[in-house]
Amino acid sequence: MADFEDALSPSWENLMRGQINLKDAVEGTITFNDKARNRVYKLNNEIARLFVRPRGWHLPEAHIFIDGEPATGCLVDFGLYFYHNYANFRNTQGQGFGPFFYLPKMENSREAKIWNSVFDKAEKMAGIEKGSIRATVLIETLPAVFQMDEILYELRDHSVGLNCGRWDYIFSYVKTFQGHPDRLLPDRGQVGMTQHFMRSYSDLLIRTCHRRGVHAMGGMAAQIPIRDDPTANEAAFELVRKDKQREVKAGHDGTWAAHPGLIKTCMEVFTNTMGNSPNQIETVKRDDASNLTEDDLLQRPRGVRTMEGLRLNTRVGIQYLAAWLTGSGSVPLYNLMEDAATAEISRVQIWQWLKYGVELDGDGLGVRVNHVFGRVVEEEMARIEREVGKEKFKKGMYKEACKIFTRQCTASTLDEFLTLDAYNYIVIHHPKDVSSKL
Numbered sequence: 001m002a003d004f005e006d007a008l009s010p011s012w013e014n015l016m017r018g019q020i021n022l023k024d025a026v027e028g029t030i031t032f033n034d035k036a037r038n039r040v041y042k043l044n045n046e047i048a049r050l051f052v053r054p055r056g057w058h059l060p061e062a063h064i065f066i067d068g069e070p071a072t073g074c075l076v077d078f079g080l081y082f083y084h085n086y087a088n089f090r091n092t093q094g095q096g097f098g099p100f101f102y103l104p105k106m107e108n109s110r111e112a113k114i115w116n117s118v119f120d121k122a123e124k125m126a127g128i129e130k131g132s133i134r135a136t137v138l139i140e141t142l143p144a145v146f147q148m149d150e151i152l153y154e155l156r157d158h159s160v161g162l163n164c165g166r167w168d169y170i171f172s173y174v175k176t177f178q179g180h181p182d183r184l185l186p187d188r189g190q191v192g193m194t195q196h197f198m199r200s201y202s203d204l205l206i207r208t209c210h211r212r213g214v215h216a217m218g219g220m221a222a223q224i225p226i227r228d229d230p231t232a233n234e235a236a237f238e239l240v241r242k243d244k245q246r247e248v249k250a251g252h253d254g255t256w257a258a259h260p261g262l263i264k265t266c267m268e269v270f271t272n273t274m275g276n277s278p279n280q281i282e283t284v285k286r287d288d289a290s291n292l293t294e295d296d297l298l299q300r301p302r303g304v305r306t307m308e309g310l311r312l313n314t315r316v317g318i319q320y321l322a323a324w325l326t327g328s329g330s331v332p333l334y335n336l337m338e339d340a341a342t343a344e345i346s347r348v349q350i351w352q353w354l355k356y357g358v359e360l361d362g363d364g365l366g367v368r369v370n371h372v373f374g375r376v377v378e379e380e381m382a383r384i385e386r387e388v389g390k391e392k393f394k395k396g397m398y399k400e401a402c403k404i405f406t407r408q409c410t411a412s413t414l415d416e417f418l419t420l421d422a423y424n425y426i427v428i429h430h431p432k433d434v435s436s437k438l
Helices: 012-027 073-092 109-126 148-154 166-176 196-211 230-250 260-274 287-291 294-298 307-325 340-355 369-388 390-395 398-410 418-423
Strands: 031-034 039-042 051-053 060-066 069-072 100-103 134-139 159-164 215-221 254-257 331-333 336-338
Touching: 012 060, 012 073, 051 073, 060 073, 069 073, 073 109, 109 134, 109 148, 134 148, 148 159, 148 196, 159 196, 166 196, 166 215, 166 340, 196 215, 196 230, 196 287, 196 294, 215 230, 230 254, 230 260, 254 260, 307 331, 307 336, 307 340, 307 369, 307 398, 307 418, 336 340, 340 369, 340 398, 340 418, 369 390, 369 398, 398 418
Parallel strands: 051 100, 100 134, 134 159, 159 215, 215 254
Antiparallel strands: 031 039, 060 069, 331 336
């Protein structure tokens, strides 16, 4: 999946180079010369089908104005890619169908209806059959889980399934219940798919998809290979195996991984259960999930809050934002691949803890977050400088990231998205011309 959303810092240069890369990928000519590793990458003869994830509806494209207003980011991403590639994609990859998309951040079926209109108009413009464009919707907001049937209905001519976007779903849970002090999350490492509200959402998604004859995709494994520590590497891969075993036994038809090094492990787990079957749509109906109620989907997460959890949130949030401001939207940190969704969890969790004066109850300290947050930020900034080195720290945008992150964590009202505020720092009104290849 080529990502214009949470794994991309949407600078003009990144966006245009991304479109150029997509055009080369569809044509089969894309290569990459990694001079640091002295390796050249190119496509194999047999390749995976290409999906593209445009930005969510909330993100503007401030480098393009229409009627005096910034364009909608996702329509820019979709429009450029579709216009330049639909014919080639259908001939080389889509077997007469396509292109294929992943649609993020949807909150209700009305947004799905807008996408359906976009697809219909694009197909009409191109003179291709209605239903050629295919899309998988990420169910990654709490409101959307209550409208999964309606979302599939609105996209019925174009839908191939739904996906559990679990990291954004956790972020959305906090955002939705930001005014409820009884909905406080424990440390983010404790909020996994074994939590009742997360497992219920996954089970209901599987049942909904299989009732409608479409695919139910599992969540992303955020682990990355740890090449310099075989013991830690095996422990990480074991976490991936257990996660994927849970998914395939629950009835998911496929899954995500943040790093290509995990694909073999994921495939082995799914193949061991599914054999040669392409999906489990007919074999795992999950009728038991029909008993799931609102209470199941909204059950309070269980767990504790610790000083280490606060420190990790602070360190990850600042480092991710510093990378995002300098052009990288997908960042390996502490053996996990962080993107905007995982960084959002760090931000909103600290905001929630500060707003309600949460006590760190999991490590016996008994201190309130409000009393220690300022000191924690200072100490974690010092730790970041030690870890990345003085030179990189000085050249990077760590201080700017710290200001933005801290301001959002301490704001009286929760900002909708971390990247909306930060976006103003990367807008360039007269970008270099990197779009000539288009």
